[in-house]
Amino acid sequence: MARLILFNKPFGVLSQFTDRGSPTVRATLSDFIDVKGVYPAGRLDRDSEGLLLLCDDGRLQARIADPRFKLPKTYWVQTEGIPQEQDLERLRAGVRLKDGMTLPAVVDRMEAPALWPRDPPIRERKSVRDGWLRITIREGRNRQVRRMTAAVGLPTLRLVRWSIGDWTLDGIAPGQIKETPA
Template sequence: MLIAFNKPFNVLCQFTDRSQPPRATLAGFGLPPDVYAAGRLDYDSEGLLLLTDDGRLANRLTDPKHKEAKTYWVQVEGTVTDEALQSLRRGVQLNDGPTLPAGVEILEAPSLWERVPPVRFRKTVPDAWLAITLREGRNRQVRRMTAAVGLPTLRLVRVSMGPHRLDDLQPGQWRQID
């Protein structure tokens, strides 16, 4: 079984949380029993999370040797320059080594659901949206890459993993994939 789930902002990619106070987890969304996340999506990120009850499928979806493309829509703070775009496309140096080249395009602001709480709006600070496609998955990689080129991430939404897309799923909704 493979499930596409639109993970809301500030939800953990696991079914339990031992912290105090406990945070929201996948347990609150009526997902089928015996599925688990194939990969991670940060607590403060949103969008497509794949879940499965098949360990081999989970491995195929997440193992870096398969280099499945993952696409994110990223709202960044600042003015996007050609230099920043070229750096992201070539790969940037992070504290754990250089990243692989990324696909990066400037987006018009996408039509998304409201985030709760909303991203803080500041009239004097410009922002922009980027579509970033990676073929690796380091911890908080997109956020670290945009910060490395002077564009801190304000909002991050994963819209696809390999051939699987978020499409019209709203936060907290899920569907089974054939």
């Protein structure tokens, strides 16, 4: 039976077990996960937080990470600026990025979630309000959600991947893992 580990990746941690060739020491998965034989199914940028799945089965890893399988990934996104209905409609229809049109996304406004504090904290500007979106995509382009929100004039301040398919962060603190049946 395949092993599947849910990990709440903190901000600033690389989605890999080693950091070869970097002149500075950066946190990696090996600083948090002491389980042999598991590998990330996909990735999450260093400046993003949230759910990262790791497994020991290549087929399962491909099913989770490969965009051909269109597994939904839901993100909680703090934006600089208050999202307006026309911004949501553009995201829902698909946005033109440098590498082409994105697929339509499921997008809704949300109240600021009760999340753990981020280190370092998000900068606050008194003159610019922020908002929160719940965005679900079925692709996996590099920095896609950040590029999508920027394309509609709402730069991302904080990005937390809340779920992949039916797996969620619910009950998993930052830097913690939870093993679950695959």
